[in-house]
Amino acid sequence: GAVVSQHPSWVICKSGTSVKIECRSLDFQATTMFWYRQFPKQSLMLMATSNEGSKATYEQGVEKDKFLINHASLTLSTLTVTSAHPEDSSFYICSAFPGQGGETQYFGPGTRLLVL
């Protein structure tokens, strides 16, 4: 149980284009989903927290207009990197919290983004 998927697992795009990453909780409903970014040899850095049906809460220093988050349903959240630039190249990981009775977040497999 508690499986979280991400799609795509790998994406390469040209600078200036937008990229959408999907995060799905496959066997549970997630009241809250989180988006993280991880640079090589560094820890996970929380970008934003999203609750179904409401606006995402962004961490300090994260541009909300650049990283658009939509938590459309209790099983789906999307992260759109708008006008991507090479410095946005990173490993993006989502996690989902099952809600009441859940112990902790469950992570997706991650999406590797390379902006050329």
Add this chain to the structure above:
Amino acid sequence: QKEVEQDPGPLSVPEGAIVSLNCTYSNSAFQYFMWYRQYSRKGPELLMYTYSSGNKEDGRFTAQVDKSSKYISLFIRDSQPSDSATYLCAMSDFEGYQKVTFGTGTKLQVIP
């Protein structure tokens, strides 16, 4: 000073060895402590979850929390090559759905 400190390693041990992984932290409000295993280019996988101080055992894994010293540990007994991964400690002052602070991870290599 970082809220959570973790030695990045790498740590190389022979197969069958006992591995000790550690983190220290500065925020005394942390109540929930987790260990995640992350294979290369994969998302973190929850290994252990503990609340407050004490020990928790699950198979070959034992998690220890010493809140008085602000120190947590993960022990791996009879280590296997498949245990080779990066181990992340994580902690929170609220139950899982709130902001979790991660360590930088310790890279472990178990040599056959």
